[in-house]
Amino acid sequence: xxxxxxxxxxxxxxxxxxxxxxxxxxxxxxxxxxxxxxxxxxxxxxxxxxxxxxxxxxxxxxxxxxxxxxxxxxxxxxxxxxxxxxxxxxxxxxxxxxxxxxxxxxxxxxxxxxxxxxxxxxxxxxxxxxxxxxxxxxxxxxxxxxxxxxxxxxxxxxxxxxxxxxxxxxxxxxxxxxxxxxxxxxxxxxxxxxxxxxxxxxxxxxxxxxxxxxxxxxxxxxxxxxxxxxxxxxxxxxxxxxxxxxxxxxxxxxxxxxxxxxxxxxxxxxxxxxxxxxxxxxxxxxxxxxxxxxxxxxxxxxxxxxxxxxxxxxxxxxxxxxxxxxxxxxxxxxxxxxxxxxxxx
Ligand SMILES: C[S@@+](CC[C@H](N)C(=O)[O-])C[C@H]1O[C@@H](n2cnc3c(N)ncnc32)[C@H](O)[C@@H]1O
Numbered sequence: 001x002x003x004x005x006x007x008x009x010x011x012x013x014x015x016x017x018x019x020x021x022x023x024x025x026x027x028x029x030x031x032x033x034x035x036x037x038x039x040x041x042x043x044x045x046x047x048x049x050x051x052x053x054x055x056x057x058x059x060x061x062x063x064x065x066x067x068x069x070x071x072x073x074x075x076x077x078x079x080x081x082x083x084x085x086x087x088x089x090x091x092x093x094x095x096x097x098x099x100x101x102x103x104x105x106x107x108x109x110x111x112x113x114x115x116x117x118x119x120x121x122x123x124x125x126x127x128x129x130x131x132x133x134x135x136x137x138x139x140x141x142x143x144x145x146x147x148x149x150x151x152x153x154x155x156x157x158x159x160x161x162x163x164x165x166x167x168x169x170x171x172x173x174x175x176x177x178x179x180x181x182x183x184x185x186x187x188x189x190x191x192x193x194x195x196x197x198x199x200x201x202x203x204x205x206x207x208x209x210x211x212x213x214x215x216x217x218x219x220x221x222x223x224x225x226x227x228x229x230x231x232x233x234x235x236x237x238x239x240x241x242x243x244x245x246x247x248x249x250x251x252x253x254x255x256x257x258x259x260x261x262x263x264x265x266x267x268x269x270x271x272x273x274x275x276x277x278x279x280x281x282x283x284x285x286x287x288x289x290x291x292x293x294x295x296x297x298x299x300x301x302x303x304x305x306x307x308x309x310x311x312x313x314x315x316x317x318x319x320x321x322x323x324x325x326x327x328x329x330x331x332x333x334x335x336x337x338x339x340x341x342x343x344x345x
Contacts, residue, residue: 005073005126007122007123007125008122009121009122011077012075012118012122013076013077014074014075014076014119014122015073015074016073017072017073020074021063027060030063030082031063034059034085037082037083037105037106038052038059038062038105039107039108045105045141050062050065066085070087070088070089071087071088071089072087073087073088075104075115075119082107083106083107083110084104084105084107084110084115085105086123087104087105088100088102088103089103097135097176100127100137101139102120102123102137102138104119116146116147117150117154120150120156121153121154124136124172127174128174128175130174131174131175131176132174132176132177133175134174135171135172136174137169138151138156138169138171139167139168139170140170141167142166148170154172156171156172159171175282178235178236178237178240179238179239180239182240183239186217186243187217187219188216188217189217190219191223192219192277195308195332196220196223196275197223199339200223200224203273207228207229207254208229208230208273209229209300210224210230210232210275211231211271211274212224212232212233212234213275213276213295214234214235214236214277214278214282215231215235215241215257216240216244217239217240217243217244217247218243218244218247218255218257221233221244221248222247222248222251222253222255224273224275225253225254226251226253230255230256231256232256232258232267232271233257233258234257234262235257235258236259236260236261236262237259241258241259242257245257262279262291263287263290267295267298269298270299270300270303271303273299273305274296274298274304274306275306276295276305276309277306277307277308278308278309279309280292280307280317281310285313288316288317289316289317289319292317292320296320296321299342301342304341304342305342306337306338307338307339308336309336314335314336314338317338321340326343328340328341328342
């Protein structure tokens with residue numbers, strides 16, 4: 001982990017167990033603390049590879065095994081007593097979105113006090129603040145209602161596709177902090193995709209009105225405005241809108257920027273093109289469809305809707321247009337792109 005992981009909640013202090021595993025003496029003291037909480041009822045809730053072996057070296061072997069496969073953090077109470085462990089297994093560095101499998105155990109003497117929920121709440125808050133759009137995954141044995149509740153209380157949802165007969169898998173996606181990214185990096189998202197370039201380069205008509213939803217710093221909006229169209233860009237990240245508007249002013253382009261949350265943003269008037277490039281996937285499934293339904297009401301007759309998004313979201317978007325089949329003519333469709341023209345007018 002690049003950033004040191006340490007956080008506190010009302011009753012808990014969580015930090016890497018490395019701080020307790022310095023000298024030989026510290027290791028021995030920690031092994032004794034750990035042995036006191038790895039009691040049979042606690043071990044019973046852990047998977048087979050995490051069971052304690054027999055013999056004198058059992059605890060130090062257990063520590064070494066966890067060290068080799070995961071990041072482990074101690075959970076201490078207000079008296080600095082060890083009451084549990086938080087175990088994190090991140091996916092490989094190159095994977096996007098970054099994924100972390102989480103597991104935890106608590107000493108049986110603190111069960112039933114709501115610590116699990118408090119721990120998960122603190123963990124989610126830490127990842128939200130990190131702002132890397134991390135996907136948190138937690139497997140819970142079927143029947144472990146307390147753990148399932150602790151996760152659900154903190155916004156985790158069960159993922160049936162990744163669950164199996166023994167384990168229910170829960171997932172929580174934390175948000176990527178685009179505002180921070182745009183504040184520190186110019187042109188953070190690079191050039192427009194070839195599909196967007198192709199569409200707008202061959203689009204007939206001058207001075208069209210384009211609404212770019214989730215425009216970021218304007219990689220699409222500026223390209224489109226340079227073709228002579230007028231663009232309204234909307235984004236929740238103020239630093240993105242600031243960059244868009246400054247670039248538009250510098251080049252004397254017809255660009256307007258609005259800082260707004262698209263889940264409640266109401267556009268004014270009609271647009272010839274509604275562009276939503278890789279933004280809807282950042283909303284909840286219900287919001288994605290609701291936002292799309294609201295916005296397509298602002299597409300002028302003969303106007304266009306251009307959507308780029310995750311392949312798994314496309315079916316729900318197509319359904320929105322299918323319910324108004326007579327109105328929308330498909331223009332282009334790939335796994336990640338959907339382009340339609342408003343048939344009326
Ligand atoms: C992956 S970026 C894509 C940016 C731009 N469309 C592009 O392709 O370069 C997603 C953008 O959606 C914005 N966004 C996410 N949730 C939003 C919301 N609820 N309201 C407005 N913008 C949002 C983010 O700030 C970010 O700039």
